Amino acid sequence: MIKINANYLKLESGYLFPEISRRVRAFSAKNPDAKIIRLGIGDVTEPLPPAIIEAMHKAVDQMGSRAGFKGYGPEQGYDFLIEAIIANDYKSRGVSLENTEVFVSDGAKCDTGNFQEIFGIDNVVAVTDPVYPVYVDTNVMAGRSGDADKTGRFSGIIYMPATADNNFVPELPKEKVDLIYLCFPNNPTGAVATKQQLKRWVDYARDNKAIILFDAAYEAFISDNPESIGIPHSIYEIEGAKEVAVEFRSFSKTAGFTGLRCAFTVVPKELKAWTKDGKAVEVNPIWNRRHCTKFNGASCISQAAAAAVYTAQGKKQVRKIIELYMSNAALIRSTLEKLGLQVYGGVNAPYVWLKTPDKKSSWEFFDYLLEKANVVGTPGSGFGAAGEGFFRLSAFGNPANVAEAMERFKKL
Numbered sequence: 001m002i003k004i005n006a007n008y009l010k011l012e013s014g015y016l017f018p019e020i021s022r023r024v025r026a027f028s029a030k031n032p033d034a035k036i037i038r039l040g041i042g043d044v045t046e047p048l049p050p051a052i053i054e055a056m057h058k059a060v061d062q063m064g065s066r067a068g069f070k071g072y073g074p075e076q077g078y079d080f081l082i083e084a085i086i087a088n089d090y091k092s093r094g095v096s097l098e099n100t101e102v103f104v105s106d107g108a109k110c111d112t113g114n115f116q117e118i119f120g121i122d123n124v125v126a127v128t129d130p131v132y133p134v135y136v137d138t139n140v141m142a143g144r145s146g147d148a149d150k151t152g153r154f155s156g157i158i159y160m161p162a163t164a165d166n167n168f169v170p171e172l173p174k175e176k177v178d179l180i181y182l183c184f185p186n187n188p189t190g191a192v193a194t195k196q197q198l199k200r201w202v203d204y205a206r207d208n209k210a211i212i213l214f215d216a217a218y219e220a221f222i223s224d225n226p227e228s229i230g231i232p233h234s235i236y237e238i239e240g241a242k243e244v245a246v247e248f249r250s251f252s253k254t255a256g257f258t259g260l261r262c263a264f265t266v267v268p269k270e271l272k273a274w275t276k277d278g279k280a281v282e283v284n285p286i287w288n289r290r291h292c293t294k295f296n297g298a299s300c301i302s303q304a305a306a307a308a309v310y311t312a313q314g315k316k317q318v319r320k321i322i323e324l325y326m327s328n329a330a331l332i333r334s335t336l337e338k339l340g341l342q343v344y345g346g347v348n349a350p351y352v353w354l355k356t357p358d359k360k361s362s363w364e365f366f367d368y369l370l371e372k373a374n375v376v377g378t379p380g381s382g383f384g385a386a387g388e389g390f391f392r393l394s395a396f397g398n399p400a401n402v403a404e405a406m407e408r409f410k411k412l
């Protein structure tokens with residue numbers, strides 16, 4: 001008899017975003033004339049900029065010629081992309097990396113989800129609450145938790161509440177934990193962590209022989225304003241972080257690759273995990289082993305496109321799109337603030353996190369907004385128990401739609 005992995009049965013049947021889509025489809029079916037504005041899932045809406053399209057056309061043409069055709073590439077990614085990543089994202093911030101410390105992939109969701117599998121099942125996992133659900137669900141699937149309680153929290157996982165009182169940057173865990181997931185700029189709250197705050201996490205990990213999985217998918221949205229100077233774009237800006245942290249980056253939100261797919265993960269050579277009897281093991285070759293066994297590399301066309309993000313034209317064009325999304329965020333923030341709502345994020349991140357009005361639950365507000373304004377957002381409780389009573393609006397919409405959504409909020 002074939003047995004199912006019973007850990008999967010501990011999870012709610014639907015992942016958050018497909019569940020939202022299901023509800024929106026049901027609403028649309030009943031209200032076919034409703035002009036729905038989607039500010040739910042953080043999916044980009046602007047077309048890819050010309051520098052990236054040109055690079056892809058060139059790569060496609062090469063694939064059609066005997067001389068330029070490429071079959072399987074290096075599983076870790078092409079050096080032309082890895083070198084551009086290191087020079088632009090790291091060297092420019094004082095972080096030196098070797099090519100073999102960067103692993104190109106087809107998405108940060110997969111990488112943040114997959115990375116846990118190279119660690120033992122008996123590790124204690126700590127996550128912020130609210131949290132990007134992938135970190136929790138993949139650990140549940142792997143068997144690092146017990147069952148969920150009625151708020152959705154799994155036993156065996158340490159939840160670190162991110163609340164308005166701590167500016168959505170949680171305290172260090174009181175318990176001793178082994179694997180810590182952090183995401184800054186944060187999805188869903190839009191909060192950022194300072195160097196001092198990240199240093200406390202790095203010091204904790206060094207003191208406790210723990211590892212931090214640092215999701216920096218939104219670093220490109222840290223603003224250039226004087227108040228944001230000094231907010232780290234990479235955890236490796238913190239001294240000692242290479243010994244204890246893996247960093248995930250993505251071209252999805254930065255450069256509009258949600259449909260195209262390309263991302264990368266940094267696994268420094270200094271990073272160590274431990275055998276049961278306390279012997280140090282380098283994590284980089286283990287991840288390399290896993291990566292080469294389960295992955296054949298990101299498409300060469302996506303990698304050519306990603307390299308174009310780092311050209312002078314690419315940088316300029318991508319920056320313009322980021323500015324467009326961040327002006328959406330500013331409009332959302334200012335409109336909701338004027339309406340008297342409590343609003344967070346949206347300054348260094350493309351998400352605005354708001355307290356639901358009239359003590360509505362997150363899903364009540366979701367239904368209310370969909371019905372009364374035909375606007376889709378994401379219920380905060382979908383990101384964890386501490387997200388209950390909050391709601392997330394994505395700034396990735398088309399500006400005219402975002403403006404229209406804000407007019408509808410004013411009429412509520």
Ligand code: MLT
Binds near residue numbers: 041042043187
């Ligand atoms: C989100 O809306 O939280 C993100 O788009 C999800 C993702 O990046 O997978």
